[in-house]
Amino acid sequence: MSNLKIEIFGPGCPKCMNTKELFMRALSEMGIPADLREISDVEQMIQRGIMSTPAVFINGDKVIEGKLPTMPEVKKLIKQNLE
Template sequence: MVRIEVLGMGCENCRRLMSNVEAAVRQLGIAVDIKKVEDIAAIMERGVMLLPAIIVDGKLRVSGRVADVPEIKRILTGGT
């Protein structure tokens, strides 16, 4: 199962990214494990400085911007 972590501190952009991730997952109909990471220490442990961010299976894929649904779908289906 794909592990997705959405990193953010609860600002508007972070919420938009989270809902885009949820929409992408719904449209793809795949089983995933989505985790919201909002704790500062946990975010820093992952070495991320620009929020919001998406980590898929331990790899940082999006940082510092709100990726749209098609892009997240491409990332989740193994594209670049």
């Protein structure tokens, strides 16, 4: 199993920080290795077509934009992207 690549885009707002924390907790609880990166560069956000934050990409695919996910949603997204 290869590591998931998770990118969390945002300017460091509370929702963005909470999203990062949820993903870190979920990965830890599930025992899944991942390359998790927090990206605040506006140019990268524009290039990726992000209109609102937080935005999360897993393995290059946008899975969340403009909302704070719940822990069950985060775990479901992680599981779906392991397949």
